[in-house]
Amino acid sequence: xxxxxxxxxxxxxxxxxxxxxxxxxxxxxxxxxxxxxxxxxxxxxxxxxxxxxxxxxxxxxxxxxxxxxxxxxxxxxxxxxxxxxxxxxxxxxxxxxxxxxxxxxxxxxxxxxxxxxxxxxxxxxxxxxxxxxxxxxxxxxxxxxxxxxxxxxxxxxxxxxxxxxxxxxxxxxxxxxxxxxxxxxxxxxxxxxxxxxxxxxxxxxxxxxxxxxxxxxxxxxxxxxxxxxxxxxxxxxxxxxxxxxxxxxxxxxxxxxxxxxxxxxxxxxxxxxxxxxxxxxxxxxxxxxxxxxxxxxxxxxxxxxxxxxxxxxxxxxxxxxxxxxxxxxxxxxxxxxxxxx
Numbered sequence: 001x002x003x004x005x006x007x008x009x010x011x012x013x014x015x016x017x018x019x020x021x022x023x024x025x026x027x028x029x030x031x032x033x034x035x036x037x038x039x040x041x042x043x044x045x046x047x048x049x050x051x052x053x054x055x056x057x058x059x060x061x062x063x064x065x066x067x068x069x070x071x072x073x074x075x076x077x078x079x080x081x082x083x084x085x086x087x088x089x090x091x092x093x094x095x096x097x098x099x100x101x102x103x104x105x106x107x108x109x110x111x112x113x114x115x116x117x118x119x120x121x122x123x124x125x126x127x128x129x130x131x132x133x134x135x136x137x138x139x140x141x142x143x144x145x146x147x148x149x150x151x152x153x154x155x156x157x158x159x160x161x162x163x164x165x166x167x168x169x170x171x172x173x174x175x176x177x178x179x180x181x182x183x184x185x186x187x188x189x190x191x192x193x194x195x196x197x198x199x200x201x202x203x204x205x206x207x208x209x210x211x212x213x214x215x216x217x218x219x220x221x222x223x224x225x226x227x228x229x230x231x232x233x234x235x236x237x238x239x240x241x242x243x244x245x246x247x248x249x250x251x252x253x254x255x256x257x258x259x260x261x262x263x264x265x266x267x268x269x270x271x272x273x274x275x276x277x278x279x280x281x282x283x284x285x286x287x288x289x290x291x292x293x294x295x296x297x298x299x300x301x302x303x304x305x306x307x308x309x310x311x312x313x314x315x316x317x318x319x320x321x322x323x324x325x326x327x328x329x330x331x332x333x334x335x336x337x338x339x340x341x
Contacts, residue, residue, distance in 0.1 A: 001132065001135040003136075003228070003229040003230035003232070003233070003336075003340070004115070004119055004229055005226055005227065005228050005229070005332055005333070005336055006114075006115045006118040006119060006226070006227050006229060007118055007206055007209060007224045007225070007226055007227070008111070008114050008115070008118070008206065008224060008225060008227045008251075009114075009202070009203060009204025009205050009206050009222055009223070009224055010204075010205075010222060010223035010224050010225050010251055011204055011205075011222040011223065012114070012202050012203075012204050012222075013225060013247060013250075013251040014248075014251060015164070016162070016180060016202060017107060017110060017111065017247060018107075018244055018247075018276075018278065019081055019162060019164075020102045020103075020106045020107045020110055021102065021103055021104060021106070021107050021240050021243075021244065021278065022074065022081070022083075022102060022103070023103055025072060025074065025083055025100065025102075026072060026083075026097040026100050029067070029072065029097055032065055032066060032067045032072060033063060033066050033067070034066065034067060034068070035060070035066045035067065035068050035073070036068075038059055038060065038063050038066055039051060039056060039059060042055065042059045060073075060075050060080075061075050061077055063075065069086075070084050070085075070086035071083060071084045071086070071161075072084075078166065079164055079165060079166045080164065080165045081162065081163070081164055082161070082162070082163050083100075083160045083161065083162065084160065084161035085097070085100070085159050085160065085161075086161070087159065088159060096155075096159065099152045099155050099156070100152075100155070100156045100159070100160065101149070101152045101153060101156055102153060102156050102157075102160075103240065104238070104239075104240040104243050105137075105149055105150070105153055106153045106156060106157065107240070107243055107244075107247075108136075108137060108232060108235075108243070109133070109137075109150065109153050109154070109157070110157065110183060110202075111227070111229075111232065111247075112128070112133060112136045112137075112229075112232065113126070113128070113157075113183075113184065113196070113198060114198070114202065114203065114206075115136075115227065115229050116128050117198055117203055117206065117210075118206055118210070121210050122210070123197060123198045123200055123203055123207065124197045124198075125186075125195060125196075125197060126195070126196055126197065126198060127193050127194070127195050128193060128194050128195075128196070129192060129193045130147070130150070130191075130192060130193055130194065131192075133150060133194075134146065135233065136229065136232045136233060137232065137233065137236060138232070138233035138234070138236030139236075151189065154184070154187055154189070154194060154196070155187075157182070157183040157184045157187075158182060158183070158184050158185060158187045158196075159182070160182070160183070161179070161180075161181060161182055162179070162180040162181070162182075162183070163177065163178060163179040163180060164177070164178050164180070165177050166178075180199070180201050180202065181199050181201055182199055183198070183199055183202055184196045184197065184198055184199065185197050185199065204222045204224075205218065205219060205220045205221065205222040205223065205224055206224060208220065209224070225250060225251040225253075226250075226332045227250060228250075228332060228335060228336035228339055230336055230339040230340050231246060231250070231300070231339055234299070234339050238297060238298070239294065239297060240278075241277040241278065241279055241290065241294045242294050242297040242298050244276060244277050244278060245273070245276060245277055245294055245295075245298050246298050246300065248266075248276045249266055249298070249300065249301070249326060249328055250300075252264075252266045254266050254267075254330070255267045255325075258325065259330065260330070261330070262329065262330055262331065262334075263302070263327050263328070263329070263330055264327070264328055264329070264330040265325050265326070265327055266325070266326045266328070267323055267324065267325045267326070268323065268324065269321065269322065269323050269324070270287075270288075270291060270319060270320055270321075270322055270324055271320065273291060273324060274287055274291070277290075277291065277294060279291065284316045284317070284319070284320050285316045287320075288311075288314075288316055288319045288320070292308060292311055292312060295308060295311075295326075296308060299339075300328050300329070300335060300338075300339065301326055301327070301328055302327045302328055302329065303327045304324060304325060304326050304327065305324075305325040305327070306322065306324070311324075
């Protein structure tokens with residue numbers, strides 16, 4: 001199989017794809033507290049009739065996970081993500097919740113779907129052979145266990161509705177709300193292929209690229225990045241943080257002052273990489289160990305400054321304030337060729 005270089009929407013890559021790695025979202029759903037109950041309890045505790053927006057933020061951020069009539073909501077401090085299965089019948093709820101799965105496989109299948117949108121030049125009635133999905137993922141048709149997992153991911157992408165509420169700080173009022181909707185719809189499956197349509201919100205500016213004529217200038221305000229699909233089978237054994245870092249390194253344009261003709265340098269402090277990798281450790285030493293492990297795992301990295309050995313020898317406090325420079329091949333064709341070796 002040929003693994004093409006495709007274009008993906010940069011906003012989708014930065015804001016949406018990382019949301020597809022939530023684990024255990026609906027675990028213990030029946031014991032997940034109701035939002036209204038949490039707020040009422042806080043009113044009782046404070047002896048007030050109503051809470052201010054700031055007080056609501058404190059309560060919900062502390063809860064971390066709660067539910068409303070139609071959503072399960074995960075609160076990450078400065079933003080929330082709600083996952084809805086409100087279009088399912090009550091009788092289907094429990095069995096449906098048990099099928100909801102995304103994690104790293106959902107992340108990779110979403111990339112495959114977006115790659116196929118670009119390759120097939122359409123959003124509606126996209127036909128993706130199951131054998132092709134297996135090849136993208138680095139599996140063979142003999143590995144039967146993956147079929148059910150892919151089915152469950154497609155089910156999840158079809159039934160989960162995504163929205164984000166962003167906040168300036170953990171305790172401030174809401175400043176921006178965005179609903180992404182369902183990733184795919186009208187999903188049909190037979191023994192050989194999936195047929196599905198893709199929400200244009202996730203395709204982003206790539207829709208303008210596909211639909212514009214030669215005389216039109218497409219709206220590329222959301223930006224796009226070139227994605228070598230060969231990275232999909234090459235990263236089959238990657239951990240979830242390694243997949244997230246790989247995605248970020250590909251979409252980031254690098255530091256203009258540090259980039260050279262052949263090398264792209266992605267430079268941020270280590271705390272920024274903590275956010276990107278979604279590594280939630282209370283002890284800085286644990287984060288240091290985890291980040292170094294991921295840096296060693298991601299094969300498209302040529303080198304880091306400080307080097308891996310220097311990072312390992314750093315005191316934790318110094319490590320946490322260090323600006324990390326990650327070097328990788330700037331030319332996407334050259335990077336693609338290296339991945340395929």
